[in-house]
Amino acid sequence: MKLSPGNRGHINSRRKIAGPEVDRRGALECMIWAGTGVLWTLSGGVPKSLGLLGDALAAEASAFTFAHISDSHIGFNKPANPDALGTLREAIGKVKELKTHPAFMIHTGDITHLSKPDEFDNADQLIGEAKLDIHYVPGEHDVIDEGLGKAYLARYGKGTKGSGWYSFDDHGVHFIGLVNVIDLKAGGLGRLGPDQLAWFADDIKDKSDSTPIVVLAHIPLWTVYADWGWGTEDGLQALTQLKRFGSVTVLNGHIHQIVQKVEGNMTFHTARSTGFPQPAPGTAPSPGPMTVPAEQLRSLLGIASVEVRTGDKPLAITDTPLAG
Amino acid sequence: MTRSRSDSLAARSTRAGGVRALLLTLAGLVAILGLGLVTSGGRALAEDETIKIANFTFDPPTLTVKAGTTVTWVNSDDIPHLVTEKDGKFHSSALDTNDKFPRRSRRRVRSSISAQSIRK
Numbered sequence: 001m002k003l004s005p006g007n008r009g010h011i012n013s014r015r016k017i018a019g020p021e022v023d024r025r026g027a028l029e030c031m032i033w034a035g036t037g038v039l040w041t042l043s044g045g046v047p048k049s050l051g052l053l054g055d056a057l058a059a060e061a062s063a064f065t066f067a068h069i070s071d072s073h074i075g076f077n078k079p080a081n082p083d084a085l086g087t088l089r090e091a092i093g094k095v096k097e098l099k100t101h102p103a104f105m106i107h108t109g110d111i112t113h114l115s116k117p118d119e120f121d122n123a124d125q126l127i128g129e130a131k132l133d134i135h136y137v138p139g140e141h142d143v144i145d146e147g148l149g150k151a152y153l154a155r156y157g158k159g160t161k162g163s164g165w166y167s168f169d170d171h172g173v174h175f176i177g178l179v180n181v182i183d184l185k186a187g188g189l190g191r192l193g194p195d196q197l198a199w200f201a202d203d204i205k206d207k208s209d210s211t212p213i214v215v216l217a218h219i220p221l222w223t224v225y226a227d228w229g230w231g232t233e234d235g236l237q238a239l240t241q242l243k244r245f246g247s248v249t250v251l252n253g254h255i256h257q258i259v260q261k262v263e264g265n266m267t268f269h270t271a272r273s274t275g276f277p278q279p280a281p282g283t284a285p286s287p288g289p290m291t292v293p294a295e296q297l298r299s300l301l302g303i304a305s306v307e308v309r310t311g312d313k314p315l316a317i318t319d320t321p322l323a324g
Numbered sequence: 325m326t327r328s329r330s331d332s333l334a335a336r337s338t339r340a341g342g343v344r345a346l347l348l349t350l351a352g353l354v355a356i357l358g359l360g361l362v363t364s365g366g367r368a369l370a371e372d373e374t375i376k377i378a379n380f381t382f383d384p385p386t387l388t389v390k391a392g393t394t395v396t397w398v399n400s401d402d403i404p405h406l407v408t409e410k411d412g413k414f415h416s417s418a419l420d421t422n423d424k425f426p427r428r429s430r431r432r433v434r435s436s437i438s439a440q441s442i443r444k
Contacts, residue, residue: 080402113404114420115418141404144404144406144417144418148415285379286401288402288403289403
């Protein structure tokens with residue numbers, strides 16, 4: 001376990017979400033800043049509770065997996081990575097090489113850097129080479145077109161509500177894609193808003209406690225570092241509604257590095273970027289792109305694959321850097 | 325007689341790490357006469373001003389200008405930012421590195437004076 005010296009928000013969020021009992025349970029918290037290949041299984045540290053995934057999926061014949069990429073920032077060409085398209089290509093190549101063919105892929109936002117049509121086009125073309133169904137949620141860089149989000153919705157909004165939120169079921173798992181990058185306020189965190197929260201409550205109300213839940217959103221739904229806006233101001237209102245479920249996995253992007261923790265039955269994980277790395281919380285004047293020696297760059301970018309395995313506990317997430 | 329009041333404009337920056345605004349306060353400034361129009365003999369001539377965006381902050385963080393001044397935001401970060409009026413009345417397009425957003429302060433901006441503390 002490695003904690004950043006600057007992660008006050010992180011610790012606070014743990015207390016807010018689950019109360020002091022989490023400490024007694026010895027919840028696992030783990031933050032990995034930059035690393036080479038990381039393989040870890042979320043089952044370690046998760047208290048047994050109702051409807052662990054393995055139980056819920058006991059009838060399933062085999063595991064299914066899905067891939068997770070994030071923060072491609074197509075269009076970015078600054079020194080931190082002059083070739084964001086090239087590193088996305090490498091990431092898609094890694095997805096193609098996965099031993100178990102993923103059922104689909106999720107992209108947790110910042111597909112583009114400036115919401116420009118050609119950036120979306122280039123991303124779509126490359127990501128399409130994976131030949132997988134893709135489930136997106138937008139990042140704030142995807143909604144800075146003149147229409148402040150209309151371009152994103154025109155491409156990816158089919159079948160979604162509001163600014164692009166949705167849910168679907170696959171292999172007994174309920175997936176919920178949330179949008180927390182619209183109408184952000186000065187100095188503020190991400191935001192879901194009352195309309196989306198109302199939809200969210202309605203979406204899960206008929207789900208049984210044993211239904212595994214996977215939530216996708218761009219900005220972390222829990223507070224990683226408030227000073228840099230790395231959290232969602234009303235995220236707790238969504239998370240508290242998920243407490244009754246036996247297995248909840250929250251997958252985010254935005255911070256371009258892996259941060260993970262387990263709290264009760266909830267597992268939080270942020271993905272690396274395929275575009276460029278960002279500094280660990282509080283270690284730089286601002287969270288802008290972090291330029292590293294060229295030979296290190298690919299060890300800080302990457303993909304994740306998530307495995308839902310029969311007879312196993314929650315979801316196993318494997319992070320794979322592009323190199324290293 | 326002339327009263328001078330600052331009008332604070334909030335700007336929002338889209339950071340890699342979150343749209344963040346902040347930065348703020350442009351003070352648009354304005355001389356508002358009791359009934360509306362302005363001007364008085366002692367008013368200084370408007371001079372154009374620049375606000376630099378660097379490390380996700382405005383430099384200077386607060387600026388008070390005379391009506392008619394053009395204030396230009398320049399993004400010096402290598403991540404795009406948006407400059408957004410605090411009540412959403414206008415916003416810049418996404419400003420990539422070195423992009424500029426000029427905005428001329430006007431006299432009739434009373435409605436946006438309300439919410440923010442007035443600074444000079």
